[in-house]
Every structure is written in structure tokens, then in C-alpha cells.
Amino acid sequence: MKPTWLFHQPYQPYAYALTDTRARLVVAVERGAATTVNVHFGDRYVEALPERVSMEKSGNSHKLDYFTADVEVPTHRLKYAFEVVRELRDRSKESIWYGENAISLNPKSAGVFQLAYLANRDVYTTPEWAKKAVCYQIFPERFANGNPSLTPANSVDWESAPTPFAMFGGDLQGITDHLDYLFEEGVTLLYLTPIFKAGSNHKYDTEDYLEIDPQFGSKEDLHRLVENAHQRGIRIVLDAVFNHSGFQFGPFQDVIKRGQASPYWNWFFINGDKVDTEHVNYETFATRLRYMPKLNVANPEVEAYLLKVARYWIEEFDIDGWRLDVANEIDHVFWKRFRNTVKAAKADALIVGEVWHNSLPWLLGDEYDSVMNYVFCEAVHAFFVRRELSGREFAERITELLFMYPVQATNAMFNLLGSHDTERVLTLAGGDVNRVLQAMTFQFFYPGIPMVYYGDEVGMEGGADPDCRRGMVWETGRQNQTLREAMKVLASLKRSEPGLAAGSLHVVRADKQHLEMVREANGASRIHAAFNTGHTAW
Amino acid sequence: MKPTWLFHQPYQPYAYALTDTRARLVVAVERGAATTVNVHFGDRYVEALPERVSMEKSGNSHKLDYFTADVEVPTHRLKYAFEVVRELRDRSKESIWYGENAISLNPKSAGVFQLAYLANRDVYTTPEWAKKAVCYQIFPERFANGNPSLTPANSVDWESAPTPFAMFGGDLQGITDHLDYLFEEGVTLLYLTPIFKAGSNHKYDTEDYLEIDPQFGSKEDLHRLVENAHQRGIRIVLDAVFNHSGFQFGPFQDVIKRGQASPYWNWFFINGDKVDTEHVNYETFATRLRYMPKLNVANPEVEAYLLKVARYWIEEFDIDGWRLDVANEIDHVFWKRFRNTVKAAKADALIVGEVWHNSLPWLLGDEYDSVMNYVFCEAVHAFFVRRELSGREFAERITELLFMYPVQATNAMFNLLGSHDTERVLTLAGGDVNRVLQAMTFQFFYPGIPMVYYGDEVGMEGGADPDCRRGMVWETGRQNQTLREAMKVLASLKRSEPGLAAGSLHVVRADKQHLEMVREANGASRIHAAFNTGHTAW
């Protein structure tokens, strides 16, 4: 038997429950090797595999074709095997069987895979609303100055070039003032970088997790913002910086002052018998960032405190979820409890981790709903922005991404072209608006939540942090109206087209400079997207 | 570039923490394609990958060579990429880089994988004692009759052929009476199938989870058994049947009697407004087994009750862990809580799930320590017992098994040749003791816990259930002394040789009928095992 490369694992992202009576199965087959793939399945207590479904070829990576099928499992108990049909030289066909024991011409030798029981509590559910959401990321210090009376005395001009420490004067009232603008742009979800009391302009150095930063406003201002946003159908997600606190965080100051006598001594990781802020003898975010001491979330007091924070802003302010800073450096034990806490407070709250790389370990159903999809961002930049990939290569990368996570997570991803932590997309595109238009179109076409970084929709430019954090451009004359209008149209389609919300995605054509893809959902219009990244006509 | 198949995932079983500063990395490379594989790594906040380790080739499956390395991560934060060195036709060498972005000749394009933070609470720990343990499975009704006064009146002769309902009269006192025998055989761990109050001879139909079955004895008898076992260095694991109860279980009887008025109505899954025992309108174990109604563990009352049971027998009787019946049909939410409960009651208790297939989803660190390793059993039977595999094919299957789970689980597996649910190994071997000797030798050689089904060590035979549950043969004249002595020698080696406890495993030679393997640990003797399954000399 000529060997064929086959790949499957009887767990996520290759096998998982969609409901307690429905499972998704994925098998990867050496590219071009199979004419058809069938999955044979049945209840695990029944001798044979009575059911058969022909799998759908959903796309291919460089080396593998991906086949998927959703199967019905009324008894919750599933066993299955794959039948890969190959065409031989003489055009006759041959079936190879792939089960847990082997890849074999003999189904008995192949054995079966098992998804033993689709238990209700194990089913991964992400918010239904996420599928149609359009997200807009705001860096509050730079979006709009709605209350000059709160603006720090030493603040700089709105048009200034950002520096690491400059204050511009943006605040919560500024966001509330522009909700109609955001509504017009089609935004249905705001993600605000941190708004709690902190010394820096980015507020990732929290001083008090239970207070709004006074430069940004009051709790009343947040109430007003959330209420006004909700009236417009716009949800709000805040930024939880739980990996580390700021230097001025009360417990850390207490530890500096009182050393091991402090009741907060074990809230941090300190090497020695007192804090040495000069030599930074404590764990921090990144490498010895003295002003961001790492929190010990395994300490039950710290855990209880942070979970209280998570509940507080949902229960008291009705926020709609959390984005989690440096989420991959906090343990899984904490995040499982965090999810339980958040979902108990608001069942359809969204949980989005900041993880820049493959995030499957956090997307199995009991931690996050979503991550900041930088893997998506990098692929989109490589093709549409830097134009260093062919359409074919990009389609392969996108197909791999599509099969990297359970579909529930894919449908809730924060698909971004940039953020407060990256250069702006238009700058990376060398100012070429067309490239950004294509990237943005793809961003709204791909499953999940397109996340637009404030100002990208009006053509703002900016290099790496802090330059990517310039003051928002509000004068229409300085805004790129093409991009603004494009976003409106794309957001409108995202909300209205079921195919864009939850349809499957297929590559129709992919060559050097062309890419054509389709999304379709049962009974809905097929949505085509066609891109030409070259200089010649279609 | 000629393509090479490479496979890695930045999570278990390909990447995981061994401690909070040490990680194991595994990469699979198309067989024969690489001369060397290096892993380059460093702290994720440092620009380059300053460290390099040459990976060890640990074995191969049919298509893949497996390379492993353990890397030190003092900051807990790891990023890494693989450098696969290939020899070209002209004998020159070329490095392919494999990272999260791509497989590429250019390390920059390849990118890096990340194991972002090795958090202390996420490290998988299984009991240290498991590495050297020798387990013996007892079916109490058939092991020894130590207290004839408890023997049911309708019991049959000890030498009878088992039937589904026959009682033989075995009991706890019978086990206590034979602890010296077990000690002599080298046993350090007993796994007893259920001993709680139940109507059947196998007791998998629990009537009361908090009482000892009166045929088996009293709580005093269990105390005595555990004490006497512990005095001999023998631990005891009991069988937790939490997927379903027995028909006579108080709550189920109450539901039959009172219908929806019963406070236990939601302890089960009943379709309709009263229980119909004739048509079995409720979920059961397997297919409509009326006497085993499935328990609703998602009901907080059921969960609390079962967790109380789990604690009770540890706290009151000092048992050393639980084997979990039909473990894969209970949800992961329950098992995570179960682990927390059990480990809080006894930190080094062992948790062994009954899962017959790939069990990775339960072996990630926060559910079980181990499973009944039927995947191992099937491979060993195919090679040593049925002799339908070549040595090469078997070595490939074993290598795949070795890389199926994190090493912590592999070191705690229940590696069995048979159980109360299978035909006996000697019967499957057509009575050929030499085949069983080879299989048993391999069982003690492979990492994990060899689990001997009572009587296999004296050459008992028996077909499928119930025939595999005959009365234990105690007359030495009827025992196979070769097997008995072999087990003693193997158990003694397992306890005394560090290489067998936790050494790495390498295949030295594998062809049609030969298999030679080595296990070695740092500073310990290398242990060779050589097998010849053919009729010609070595």
C-alpha cells in the first residue's frame, strides 16, 4: 500500500462537541491523495458503525487537505472511523481505513476513534452575539477629550507626537460623546484598554482595580458610557490586567514599606527578605520592569481579590466582558475559576485573552471565548500589506488558522489588523490605502469579530509604540473617507448577512495574486470575496 | 526545498512543563529525514533564541522519528524553534527551521513556538510511588473466601464455572489472609473491583456507596485489610462507580416510588413523568441496562454526594486512591473537582480512569493520574500473544504510545494484560506459557504500573466475562510456578532498578521476530530486554 499521510486526534481541534448531541470531526489528508473521505460512526455500545457521512473538503494547507463533517449523536456516545477513498493508477478506487489502532485496508484492523460522551457541561459555548459583532478598540487617553477639567495640567497638545509619558487628556466622557460616530461606523462592541486608577498614560500599571482613573472620569462617567452605549446596541469590554499590578498598587507599597511583616508579602514573588526596587529582586511583567510587579494569583487572597474585581465591574456597571492582559502568563487554574465567576455574573459576557501565539490550551471551552488574534494579523499583513505571500500561500495559512481552534472560538476571535501594541496597518502598508482596504475587507469576511483599532478607519498612521497611540483625528478633512465608508459597508454586511456571521469558509481560487473565497450558511446568501493584489487585471 | 513532514503542537503531549522551570519538547520528523534535530530556545522576552540543545531520537513510528529534549527555563517563560538538519545528495547539510509561522530555510520566517509560562499550579504531578508500583487487580467475590459465615446460602462451589449470577463467597478477609502471598509476589498496590453494597457478584450496581457489601464483610474488615496491607508496604485503590448507580440505590428506588415528587428526581435522566422500568425510559450504562441507571453528576446534589463518597473512604479508611469506572462518560467538570477533592484528602492518592481508548483529554494534569491502559494491552497482545505483528511493527506501536501522553501519566499508567472485562491472557495465548512470560516481561519493562489480574500469575485461564472471573487457584499443585516465579523476579527488578522506574526507553533492535529495548536513567544500570517471538534462535 502506498502510504498516505493522515492526521487526526480524537480531541480538539479535530473532534469536539457542538452540542450534547452533535460533534464536529476533522481529518487532514495528504494533499490530493483522497477523492472522497467518509466518516463512519455510531453509538459506542453498538457493534458496527451504522452511520455514514461524506465529509466536506474545507480547504488545504501546503501539504494537507482538511475534511470536516458534523455528525448527530442522539445517545451522546460516539465512535467513528474515517474511510479515505483513493484513486489508483488504473482509475479503480481503494478505501483506506483510519481508526485509533492503525491506517489499514481492513476496517477491523484500523479500529475506531472515540468521543466517548458529549456531556452538556463540556460543550464549549461562546456568546451568540459575538458572531455578528464589530469591535472597536479604544485607547482612552487618546480617543477624545470630553472633559477638559480632568485633563492633567502637564498635558500636551492633541496633535503632539506621542512620547512614553505624555498625557493628551482623553477620557470616558470623550467616548460617550462619540457613541453616535461609533454607531454610524457599525460598531457593536467597544474594547477599552485599562481605565482603572494608574500612573501611566496606558494604565497597564494598575494602582487600584476598583477605581476609575481620575483623569478618565468617575464611576458615574462609566455608568453613563455603558448606558449610552447599550442604548445604541453597543457592548463594552474592559481590560483586566491581572498578571501584574502597578508600582503604586496599595499591597505592593505596603510590602515595600513593611517587608515580610506586610499581610501582602505573598501577593508577589520577592527574592529576599525585603523589596529592593533598585535591583528589582521581584518578578515583574517582561524583564525586570520595576513598575509592574507580577501578582501571585496562586495565593488564594489574590485570587479572591481579582475575582471580586471581575465580578464588581459586571455587577455594578453592567460591562459585557473582559479582555485579559498578558493572559498566557497566568495559570490555567485561575482562568477556569475566572470563567466560572464571569459567566455566573453575566452568562453571555465575552472573555478575550491576550495571547499572540497558538492559543488552543485556553480555548477548550472552560477558559476564554476568544483571543486577540495576532496569528490572523500576521498572515493578513504578510499577504495584503507586505505582499510577500502569494494568494495560494495565504489561503493555506488561513486554512491552517481555521482548523487551529474549535469553531466556537473561531467565531468569537478578535481579528485585528493592529493594536496599541503594534505599528498601524496603514503605516505598515507604506500609506497605500488600497492595501488596507483589502485587509479590512478580509477582516470583516473572515469568521469572528473584526477588531478595528481606533483611527485605522480614518487612515491614521503611526509607527511602533508610542507612535501608534496618537490623538484620534476628528476633523473630517483630515480623515480618509474611503476607509471610513468602507468600514460602514463592511460592518453593515457583517451584521446583516448570516453567511458572514456563521457560514463556512471555502477557497474558490488562489494563485499568485488572486484570492477568491466564499462564505455560506444554510439558507442564506453566499458571500463572495475576491482580491487581486497584483498590478494586472483580474 | 524537498518537503519534509514535521509535526509539533505547542501543548501536550508535544510540549509541557515537567516542573515550573523545566519543559519537555517533542517533535516528530518524517522517518529518516533528519540527521540531527536541535531545539533553540530562550526567554520569550529576549530577542534571540540564545540556548541550544541537541534533541534525542527516542524512537520511530511507521512514518515518523520522534525527537525529545528537556529544556531548562529559569524564568518560566519559554519560546523555541526546531532546527532539523538534513543531509543533501552531495552529502552537504542543510537546516530547516520549524516554528509557529512556517517550516522554512530562514529562521526568521519560521518564527517561534511558545510555552508562555510554566506556572507552578499547571505542572502535572502524579504520585512518585507510582513509578515503582506493582499492581494486582482483585475481583473480591472470586479471590478468597476468608469468612464462610458471610457466604451467601445459594453460593456455588469454588471450582464452579462462573455464570452471570453465581456467588462464590470471596470476601475482604480472604484478601487480608493472602497479603503475605501478595507481598511475596512483589505486589505493592491492590486494585479491588467494587466492594460497596450491591446485588450482583461484580458489585458494579451500587446500592449504597457508604457501606461495604455484607457478603464481603464489614467496615472493620476493610480497616483491617488496609492496615495489614500498609504494614507490608501495599497500597489499596478502590473502584468508584460514579457513572451509574444500581437499581436498588436508595435515590433511584425513591424516584420509582414517588416519581417527580421525589427529591431525587433530577439525580437521573428520566424521559417522561415517571420511571418505566419495563421500557427503560431513563438513561443507563451501555444500552438500556435497566439495573444501572445513569447518574446526573451535573446536579450539584449528586456531585456533592459523590465527592463526599470519594473523601469518606480516604479519610476514614486511609485508602490510597480510586479507579474510576466508565470514567469517559462523566463530564470533565466533575473530574476536575474530583481530583481537587481527592488530592486535598490525600496528596499522593492515585486516580486511574477506565478509558479504553486515547485518553489524553483526561491526562493533562487536572483530572486523572492514569488510565487502565488497554491501548498498551492491545498492542502487547497483537505482538506477544497473537503474534500477528512483527517486532518492528510492535516497536512502532509502542513508540506511538510512549508519545501519546505526558510522561507523568505514562509513568503512572495501569499497564495490563487483561482484566475482569477481557479474556485471560493465557487463554488468548492458546495456553502457551512462553507467550505470557514474554508479555509479562514486557509489561514490567515498560514505564508505568504493571497491573496483574488475579490468577494470571499462576496461569489461570478463562474466556470472556463471566469465564474470566473463576475462583482463584490456591493449590500450588495447580498453579503454574514458572509464571509465579517470573512475576516475583520482575516485580523485584521493578522495585530495585531506577532504570525501570523512570528511565527513558529506546528500541535497540526490531525486526520480524526480534525486539530488543533498553531503559536507562541517569547514573543507574541500563536495563536490556530482548525478545524472540519466532522459532529460530536469536
Ligand SMILES: [Ca+2]
Ligand atoms: Ca480630559
Ligand SMILES: [Ca+2]
Ligand atoms: Ca465469604
